[in-house]
Structures are given as structure tokens and as C-alpha cells.
Amino acid sequence: MSATMESALKARMARQEGWNRPPHVEPEGEGELLELSMGPHHPSTHGVFRMDVSLDGERVIRLKPVFGYLHRNHEKIAEGTSYLASMPYTDRLDYFCSLTNNWAYALAVEKLAGQEVPERAEYLRVILAELTRIQNHASTIGFLLQEMGASGTPLMYAFREREKIMDLFESLTGSRLMCNYMRFGGCRVDASAAWLDQAHKVVATIPEFIDEFERFLRSNEILMARTQGMGVIKPELAVNAGLSGPMLRCTGVGYDIRKVDSYGIYDRFQFRVPVGDHGDIYDRYMVRMLEMRESVSILNQALKDIPGGPVMDPKAKIRNFRPKPGEAYGRIEAPKGELGFYLISDGGPNPYRYRVRPPSLINLTILEDMCLGHNVADVVLIFGSVDIVLGEVDR
């Protein structure tokens, strides 16, 4: 290595050192620290997740996230079964957004096998992914407000909307949550004209719901007092930690894989990427609200333009699917961030290596940086604003 390169590397490492280490918080006054184990069965943890917290009074001095309680061996199971048989397992990663999981996996396999996707299937994928994004953001905000103490009402309003979208999913794919809808080279079944009509009707009611939700909470003093300036992430740290999705965009970094990669047919739609400014919980909340509005606009365009035709590549094989040897990484902008599937094929019926890049896990890694110096009650809020699903964190 040349001397200039070495010095550049050293300078870069010195610059990064401050970002990579969590800020040090000193306890105030005398006395011992209180070690508290929050979880794994804590109502605020959205599943089974534990935080080992060291407290000085109410202030958090240290926080260690402990995960793995829901480990189900997803990646190893996928290496032992056929490509198709992993598809229903991907539903169970992030069980709020099974359709985007399906899409990411299908995209990776399509890259691996060099398959084409028919036009209509691409449109259906976009429609379903955006519906998924809306219902995920709505319920995330609902859960966040529940953790803030607004017990029930906002969550029920969010779930009322979610239910309409779930009904759409069920009538098309057969299941509310575990949709298992996308296949390598298209989608499993075609959407009827009646379904598209119904989707039109549901999408038309969503802006009204978002308006209602904003009137309901946007200027709420309690919400603002508890979220503004809380759990701040700096853009440098966010980029260095590999955050993605609303967690990254709330810091002001306008990185959206729909724009950067324009996978599928996202380059055909007009939409904006909302970014925050402060990187606090309120910005994350607002970014999600605005993303729902953008999703509605994408949905309106997609439902208007959807062409006819087949939904499945006629050359696609269901049985005896063996992609040629090689590797592929397919990534999409899932509601929670960048969801990627990395596959290596050795030409056999099952993948040689199968790896998921879960947005929830990677967004969770900077939990300590966000929580230090705040109170225990705020840890619950900060954790809720990360928007994780433990099925995806532990896999």
C-alpha cells in the first residue's frame, strides 16, 4: 500500500472513530447504577427482545440489545429446500409486509436465473408493495402512539384502515398476512377487474384517513413534547451504520432504493422522497406520514396505467427449477428499509447460500446511540420509532 493511501485510510479511520463509538454518558452524583433487563416479554418490545439497561436514576447510561429469541433458522432451512419452497418462509420474516418480502426474494431469484417479468405482473407488484407500505406505516404509527400512552384509539384507527387493505390482499392472494403471492417470473394469480375496482375504492379512502390522522395528532402537544429532540440520529452516523428506509431519511439523507435502483418499473412513476431534518422521533413519524401520501400517488398512477396480458412468464418453471451457477443480490425498498436477498447457486435445485439483509436488524444496531442520556420511558418510544418486526430481526 502506498504511503498516500495509508495516510488517507488513517485519516478516514480517525474521522470515523467518533461516529462509530456511542457517546459516553457519565452518571451524575453518588450511588450505584441499576441494572435493568427490559424484556424479553415486555409489552413494548413488539415480540421477544431484551434490552439490558444500566440506569442512573431514570437516565440510561448503557444499553445492550439482546436478540435471537425468535431465531428460526430461516437461512439454513432455505439452503436445504427448493427455491420455491422458501417463498412461503419469506412471508414470515417481516409478517406485516409479506408481499414486499416476496418481491425481494423473487427479484433475487429472477436476477440469478435471468428471468423476465411480464408488464402486468410488474404493475401488480408495485400496487401490492405500495399498499403494503401504507398499512405498515399506518400500524407502525399506531403502535408508536400506543407506546406513548394513547392507549388504543390511534392504533384502532390505523387498524381499521389496515383491515381494508388486508381484505384486498385476502381476496387476491388467499391470505391476509402470509400472502405467498409472487413467483419467479411473475405473480401467482391474476387480479380480476372487480379486484382492481375495489383497490381503486380503497385507495380513494386513504387520503381521507391520513388527513384525519393528522388532524388527530399532528399538533398534539404531548406528542410534540415527547418526540421532538428525542432519539436524535446524526446523518453521518446513520450512513455509517448502514441504516435505510425512514430511519435514514429522517436524518435528511434522501436515499430511496426506488429512486436509486429503480427496480421493477419504479422509474415510470412520479413520486417524491420525503426527508426529515432533525433525525428525531417526530421526523420519523412525519416521514412515514408523508410516505403514505406518496404511496397513494404511486397507487393512483399504477391503477390507472395497468395493462392487460399475462401475469406469469410462460417459460417459468414451477417444478425442477434449477438456475445456472452464479450469484445475485436483489434489493428493494421495503417499508422498513433496504431488504436484500443474496443468493449463490451451484446449479442445484436449492441455493448454495441464502442470505437476508434485514432492514429491521440493521436499523436496530444504533439503538444505544439513540437512547443514551434519555429516560427509561423514552427508550420505549425510541425503540418503537425504529419500526422493527422481530421475525425479521432474528429470522
Added chain:
Amino acid sequence: MLGEGIIKGMAETARNFFGSFVSKERLITVEYPEQRIPTFENARVFPFLVYDGADWEAGLRCVACQICEKECPPKCIYIEKSKEKKPDYAGKLQIYPAKFDIDVSVCMSCQICVEVCPFEAIKMNTEFELATDDRFGGLLLDRQKLARSNEYYHSIHPTEAAEVDARLAEEKAKVEAKAKAAAEAAAAKAAAAAQAKPTDTASPKTDTPKSGTPQSGGEGA
């Protein structure tokens, strides 16, 4: 003014509360055991085996090819092949499942078995109230418990079942045409042989029942 935002939010809640007395669409709760939402046509819960005709055992479409057993992601299907053969819907002699069990406590309702089945023999049911107090025997369904008639399939998935029936009829016609052609060719060959050797009449007699039996069996099944 401090508290203005909270009051605005409360007004929204009140609008929803009083609105539910006026507009029916705000009342979204369904009181389940008494009221029921009809299931969607595409809904899927657990698989069942389709049979044609009146007798479930004779009419099972399954030929125990074991593709679903291999492809099933959680491996909840257990199949044992039969020793002897029986005629299927098109009249071909096929193996049938001597044992076909599905453990519905393991099944994850993914519909992969339906997609990979080349014989349209396994389909998804929409029945969801399967609670039982027997956690082992009650959840391991054998082929008799799994068998449902084609009429039942038509009643739960009408569009899909009509497509399947059309496809099966087409295949049956193809098989029958092939069998007929084969029989005719055999007859012609036999006639030619008979013309060449007028004394030897044994071969056409043995040929005719061979091609005839599966056809009649197919109509019966």
C-alpha cells in the same frame, strides 16, 4: 394556546364516536360466531383431496406421485403408494395413495402443494374452524377426512374449479382419442395380419379388450 392540539384530537375522536350512530360504515366490528363475513373465493386454509363420482375411495384423483410430499416446505404430507393400480379419470391405470396424511398442526397453508400437483388432485379448503380437543389424532387428517367431492370444490372455488374441469375434460378427450387411434391402428394391423394369414385370428381378440377396459373403467370412475 397550549392544549389546542389535544382538543383538536379529541374533536376528531368525538366525530368518530357520534358518527357511528349516523353512518353504518363506521361500525366495522363483526360479532363473529353469530355474524359471519363470507370467505373470499381465493381464500385458502388447509388442503383437501378431490374425488370424482360418488365413492371417495375409488374417485380420488391423487396418483401418489409424491411431488407435493417433496415440495411441501414444512414437510407435513405423508404418502404411501399402493401395491396395485386402479384406473384414473382418463382411464389410465395408476397407482393410488394407500395412505395420505396431512398434519394440519404443521401445515402452513402456503398452497405450494396445489401449485405443484400435475393431476389437480389437491386443492385448498376454506373451512377454518378446525379446533379439536385431540391434539394428535384430531390434527393428523387421513385420506378419508381429507377427501371432498368435486361438487364441494365447485361450491367453494367456482371459477377455479370450472377451469380445472375444462382442462381435465380436454386431457381426457386427448387420452381417449389417443387410445381410439391406438385401437384402430391395432385393429388395422390385426386385419392386415389376418388378411396375410387368414387362419390366425387370435391377435385381434386379445387386442380389443386391452384397449377397451381402461375406457369403460374411466367412465365408471
